[in-house]
Every structure is written in C-alpha cells, then in structure tokens.
Amino acid sequence: MSGVAHKVVVVGGGIAGVSTVAALRAGGYDGSLTLVDAGGLPHDRPPLSKDYLAGRRGLEQIALQPPEWYDTQSVRLVTRARVTALRPASGQVELADGTELPADRVVLATGGSAARPPIPGARGSAVHVLRTVDDADRLREALPSARRVLVVGAGLIGAEVASTLAGLGCDVVLADPVARPLSAAVGPDLAAWLHDQHRARGIHTVAAGLATLTHTSSGVEAALVGEGRARVVDLVVLGVGMVSDTGLAEAAGLDVDRGVLVDAGQRTSNPAVLAVGDATRARADGTRVEHWDAARSDGECAAATLLGRPAPARPTPWFWSDRHGRHVEVVGRMADADHTVARGCFGDEPFAVFGLRGNLVVGAASVDDGLAARTARRLVAGAIPVDAAQLADPSTNLRRLLRGG
C-alpha cells in the first residue's frame, strides 16, 4: 500500500495510541482518525501502582485526555470495543461485534499484559497482577481482608506496589532472586540504596525466586527457592514483567518476535501497518523499551511516518519510578558508563549519580532531583563534555555545564 493516508485506525488507547492521534492532528493530518480501545476512556497506566492503588486519585483524574478532547481533535473514539482482526489488503479493521472500520493505515498500539510465571498455583484467586484498571480495582478490593502480602519481583512495578501496600499498612514481603534489582538501569550502588529503602520502611526483602503457590483455607502458602518452610500470606502480587500483545499482528501475518518488529519509523513488515509502544520490538537490534516516554515518543514517530516526514530525533531515554515518597528518574544508559560521579551527598536527597564514558555523560539516575535528570538528558543528547569534579560539586550551576563548562 502506498500514498498518503486518509483513513487511519489506531488500535489501543494507551499513551502510545493517544500520542499517535495527538501528533497526527498536530502535524496537520486532516483525514479520518479512529481510536479503538477495549477499555473505557483512555487513561494513564503509571498511577495504577501509585496514587490510584493508594486511593489518592480516581479514574477521572488519570485520564490521558478529557472526554471532550477527542471531539475537538476530530478523533472518533470507540471504547469498550475489541479489534479482532486486521485486514490490510482490503483496508479494514474488524471489531468483536462484527463492525468493520475502513482503514488505509492501521497503527497497532496494543501494549501487553502482565506476565505470570509458569509455576503451580500462579492463577489462584488470591494471586494478583497489575497492568490494567481492572487489575488495580481487583487488588484494592482484596486489600481490606489482606494483611500479609507477598510481592514477587522487585523491579519497577513490584517495588512500587510493595511501597504502596506498605504505606497502606500491609505486612509486605518482597521477593526477588536478584539481590540488587535495577542495577543495570541505575548502577549497583544506587540499586543497593533503593533496595535498602524497602527495609527501612519495614518491608521484608528476600533474595529468592518463587517456586510454588498452594492455596489453603488459611491463606496462600508461598514456597520461595532455597527456603525450607513456606510463607503463609493472604495475598500475592506478581510483578515479573509483561508480555507484548501481538495476537492481531501474528494473525495478520506481520513479523513478530516477542513484540511486533518495527523499523526506526515504526513500520512493521506490512506497509499499511505501523506499531508503537510496549507491543513492539526494534527490528534492528531487538531492543524493547517498556517505559511511558518511549511509548509516547513512538507515537510521534509513527505520526511523522504517516505524514510522509522523516522520523523526529528521539529524546534521550528517560523513565521514572515513585516509591516511599521519593521520585526516582533514570536517564540514558548507565550500563554504558566506565565510571560514575555522585552529585550531592549520596543517600541524602536530593542527589544524583551520573554515569560517564570518558568525559561524556551517558546516563544518570536521580532521587528527588529533577534538575539533575533534566540536565543529564540534555548532556547526553548534546554529547557535551563535562568536568567530573564540576559535575560532582553541588554548588556548580548545572546550566553552566550545558554551555560546555
């Protein structure tokens, strides 16, 4: 299929899909534009493990856009509708109720679902995952009768859930076979410090994986690898990653390998279909990024491709995590650093750790230090050489470093 798009259907109303439609309209696309989602009004996902789970924000407060925005953007929003088939050859998308939507271009923004480990008992009623609003509601409803909680996986979502549930008064055990989770993203020292914060808040951390779950009348018996005796808890939350939703792409014959394979312009192996966000994996190097800002930026890139323009420059990778009242931001790729420099007093917020390769910043992680994170993004993007001693000195004006010293 070639030529200019006139009828675009975006499948999935997460940040990647909503960003795609917003960028299309902002870029001057004036053809028909339909956004289909299996859920209700498109909402944001990060609050589900934070303020939404804690009950501090409701559904209307986490909407990605207010309901009227879709009208003002001339976007036809079709909610509570599941796309069941893509028919790129005949220019159609089929919904579960049999409705066929005309589409000369489709953008797949289907995200993914929470992974469950293939172990006995992983699907019992007291075993929760957290990906959707329904998951979060189910977990919240179970909390009043649950005091003892096991969170499996201390990565981003597991750590946030453990923090939120401890804040709600639960006795939390946080199990992960990795002693210092997130080391690759934030460096080993900050990873150790972050993990210590769980213990400081009364969470019992265990360096062990989950072997089995047995459901009994007095709770769930959780056997952790290497422990002689099972732990009895009221509720288990699995935070062990996500699986891209690639079913539609596979059925339509697109190239899929643990994600819909896309090029730098978000094109799939079918020229009429693009894909964005957590559903995708880069064809060139196999990377998959499961963070909000990457999904948002994918949408902008897909819109540029649909408008026949070159892909915009990608922002420096960035994600955040909130736990125990602290805002953690991670920029670039700390794993590429050959040495690190701490700015401020390590462990005494605000502080940041910069990863350098030679005299170039390649990554950074900050705790309650937004200015350091924003500066790091620009230092990485601009490949601006820095003096390590100046970077470490909290009295150095970071904006001066952006000007090259």
Ligand SMILES: Cc1cc2nc3c(=O)[nH]c(=O)nc-3n(C[C@H](O)[C@H](O)[C@H](O)COP(=O)(O)OP(=O)(O)OC[C@H]3O[C@@H](n4cnc5c(N)ncnc54)[C@H](O)[C@@H]3O)c2cc1C
């Ligand atoms: C609990 C939680 C907390 C997070 N916290 C952070 C954070 O603090 N910082 C950060 O950077 N990232 C965070 N993330 C990751 C971030 O939210 C994701 O990377 C981002 O939401 C991915 O967006 P997406 O649009 O690709 O997919 P999704 O948000 O998963 O959206 C996909 C949408 O597609 C719809 N869909 C799927 N199949 C169909 C179909 N066949 N028909 C119609 N609709 C369909 C789904 O209903 C869904 O609404 C978090 C994720 C979770 C789950």
